[in-house]
Amino acid sequence: MKTQDLTKTTHPVIRFLINNAVPILFIVLVAFAIPLSGFSGEYLFREMVTRVSRNSFLVLSLLIPVIAGMGMNFGIVLGAMAGEIGLIFITDWEIVGMPGLLLAMIISTPIAALLGYFAGKILNKAKGREMATGLMLGFFMNGVYQLVVLYSMGKIIPIGNNNILLPRGFGIRNAINLEGVRQVLDNLLSFDIFGIGIPIANFIAIGLLCLFIVWFRRTKLGQDMRTVGQSMEVARASGIDVEKTRLISIVISTILACYGQIIFLQNIGTMNTYNSHEQVGTFAIAALLIGGASVARATIPNVFVGVILFHMVFVVSPRAGKELIGQAQLGEHFRVFVSYGIIAISLALYAWRKQMEKQNLRRQAQAINREALKIQQGSTIGGKES
Amino acid sequence: MVERIQKIVNNVGLPRIIIGLFLLFLLASAPFVGVRIDTSLNDIILRLAMNGILVLSLVPMVKSGCGLNFGLQLGVISGLLGAVISLELNTTGFGGFFLAIGLAIIFATVFGFLYGILLNRVKGEEMVVATYVGFSSVAFMCIWWLILPFKSQDMIWAYGGAGLRTTISVENYWYDALNNFLSFKIGSHITIPTGGLLFFALLCFLVWVFFRTKIGSAMIAVGSNPEFARSCGVNVNRMRLVSVILSTIIAAIGIIMYQQSFGFIQLYMAPLYMAFPAVAALLLGGASVNKVSLKNVIIGVFLFQGILTMTPSIINNLIKSDMSEAIRIIISNGLIVYALTRSSGVRQS
Numbered sequence: 001m002k003t004q005d006l007t008k009t010t011h012p013v014i015r016f017l018i019n020n021a022v023p024i025l026f027i028v029l030v031a032f033a034i035p036l037s038g039f040s041g042e043y044l045f046r047e048m049v050t051r052v053s054r055n056s057f058l059v060l061s062l063l064i065p066v067i068a069g070m071g072m073n074f075g076i077v078l079g080a081m082a083g084e085i086g087l088i089f090i091t092d093w094e095i096v097g098m099p100g101l102l103l104a105m106i107i108s109t110p111i112a113a114l115l116g117y118f119a120g121k122i123l124n125k126a127k128g129r130e131m132a133t134g135l136m137l138g139f140f141m142n143g144v145y146q147l148v149v150l151y152s153m154g155k156i157i158p159i160g161n162n163n164i165l166l167p168r169g170f171g172i173r174n175a176i177n178l179e180g181v182r183q184v185l186d187n188l189l190s191f192d193i194f195g196i197g198i199p200i201a202n203f204i205a206i207g208l209l210c211l212f213i214v215w216f217r218r219t220k221l222g223q224d225m226r227t228v229g230q231s232m233e234v235a236r237a238s239g240i241d242v243e244k245t246r247l248i249s250i251v252i253s254t255i256l257a258c259y260g261q262i263i264f265l266q267n268i269g270t271m272n273t274y275n276s277h278e279q280v281g282t283f284a285i286a287a288l289l290i291g292g293a294s295v296a297r298a299t300i301p302n303v304f305v306g307v308i309l310f311h312m313v314f315v316v317s318p319r320a321g322k323e324l325i326g327q328a329q330l331g332e333h334f335r336v337f338v339s340y341g342i343i344a345i346s347l348a349l350y351a352w353r354k355q356m357e358k359q360n361l362r363r364q365a366q367a368i369n370r371e372a373l374k375i376q377q378g379s380t381i382g383g384k385e386s
Numbered sequence: 387m388v389e390r391i392q393k394i395v396n397n398v399g400l401p402r403i404i405i406g407l408f409l410l411f412l413l414a415s416a417p418f419v420g421v422r423i424d425t426s427l428n429d430i431i432l433r434l435a436m437n438g439i440l441v442l443s444l445v446p447m448v449k450s451g452c453g454l455n456f457g458l459q460l461g462v463i464s465g466l467l468g469a470v471i472s473l474e475l476n477t478t479g480f481g482g483f484f485l486a487i488g489l490a491i492i493f494a495t496v497f498g499f500l501y502g503i504l505l506n507r508v509k510g511e512e513m514v515v516a517t518y519v520g521f522s523s524v525a526f527m528c529i530w531w532l533i534l535p536f537k538s539q540d541m542i543w544a545y546g547g548a549g550l551r552t553t554i555s556v557e558n559y560w561y562d563a564l565n566n567f568l569s570f571k572i573g574s575h576i577t578i579p580t581g582g583l584l585f586f587a588l589l590c591f592l593v594w595v596f597f598r599t600k601i602g603s604a605m606i607a608v609g610s611n612p613e614f615a616r617s618c619g620v621n622v623n624r625m626r627l628v629s630v631i632l633s634t635i636i637a638a639i640g641i642i643m644y645q646q647s648f649g650f651i652q653l654y655m656a657p658l659y660m661a662f663p664a665v666a667a668l669l670l671g672g673a674s675v676n677k678v679s680l681k682n683v684i685i686g687v688f689l690f691q692g693i694l695t696m697t698p699s700i701i702n703n704l705i706k707s708d709m710s711e712a713i714r715i716i717i718s719n720g721l722i723v724y725a726l727t728r729s730s731g732v733r734q735s
Contacts, residue, residue: 128510129514132456133726136662136723140715140722140723147709151707151709330533340521341522341525343518343521348511351509351511355508355510
């Protein structure tokens, strides 16, 4: 693995503090904001249980492309769209409960795989700027999604249920009530601890995904991905099909994101047809980065630390803003600022470090050249003397 | 023959050809669905003056190799600050307009300086960093729009008494101040906003002159080959910094021009996605991530705004449903995705 150190000091405590600056900063922030907000511990705990069970799957879906060196996969938005299309269909067919949820996943898997394949193909053409391209691809596909859902559904794609169609006869309504599958996964297996319902089935799904990721890293494919992530040239020289490996990492990530979005939406219970997916990428990536991940390295603990901290800020900041300045709006803006700002800062730090490494390499090379030159000169001078 | 066509397609770019054909189709079908060409033309000319400077603002950064300025919002924010302060000081007409620009330039210089220093640290990753710097600065300013101590009754919320409104009308201040200057009518439906067009032309000319000065050509050298520029004794980082400041300043002027034409100042989250249409217009005009000319700016704005004005009216009439929003999203973001994949291919070969 690449070293992650931001500092050259050898003092272990300072090293730890600097290398984990982002999570520590947020812990301090949250520590100040919680008393200000006046929320009870029980309320916050309940919120966190819900939010961790709801969002972790989506954030976990980001991990595999990081291994392959493709950075934060902004293209998970595409997976989220696929999941939403699945949900639209099962709502139309009025298939409820767990079968409905599973069917939604089954329908959306091939769509997600296809979109992931498309995204992977494009990202392979944009090596070195995967993140910018993935981001724009998300915006682009949003237009295509609108074209499909708002204009072809009910016209070209048969949709019979008038509850989800717009009054004009085609196109899906802005908000869909997911009554049939609302919290079916959460309630499948849940028991109370101190009166707080713990959605066990959700956590089992998340746990299984974690196991899958741990296992996947050890497979041949996972090892190949790691090699590709470290150096494409080395990987190519050792006979790995770089393009294919990168493509697979994006396809897996997109499919996982699709399941993640379905889990997310079954918990929320309603779907904003045209907005639910828009912020998925930004929020998931911000959470992962707040958890201490970087563009080159992201681990499972990063995911959980990140989701808890990010959502703590999310829950607490409007109230804290209201108590502090008297305007809840302020906290609202603050958390939007935090999610964008943290991405900006993390990406900038990463790029800066990469640039420094490059400069150091160049300097080292120059120094070696100089040394070589000196030795050469020395030997020629020495040659004259003898 | 097939080879020649392929070569042309490669040179011009497939998306550009598709969009060009689409625009031709729109123009051709206009008379059949009862859309007046002259009103459309009027809109396009007005929008050229309105959006041209924002697109022009991207040029210095592309020239110096900083890529497409997805952090355009920083310039926009400077412009917004200038505009609201000029309203607060109750200045009207030309005076107010140019006061807003003057103030905006000061803010833009400061923001551009900091932004440029940051971009110099993240060479190679400018675009994605810039995007999120832009987004976060918009969100950051949302906080300030709420708590800055503005007093003007035209700008703050009527009931709450604190914080600026989301949209502020400039009607009583400097609405169309420049557009009405020497404006004249052609026929009954076309009004030429002479002042606006002249101002746009003036800025284009200034940029053109700038890139013929010593410092301008040094900037171009930095953009086309930084190693070579460095060996010639050019300070690469300083040239990039200057280009970023310049881009930010022009963007600040651009947004004030936009407001002057549009009639409203839009605060809070309104500037969030402002960079993308401007970038898309530039790309449609034939620019790429590392190559641009003023010709690209003018052609790009003309084509892009042409599509934006023609699509709603014509598509609505043709298929009786408003698909223009989806088409706009697909066109502008598709162009950007295409450009990002293209340039990397060039760099690899």
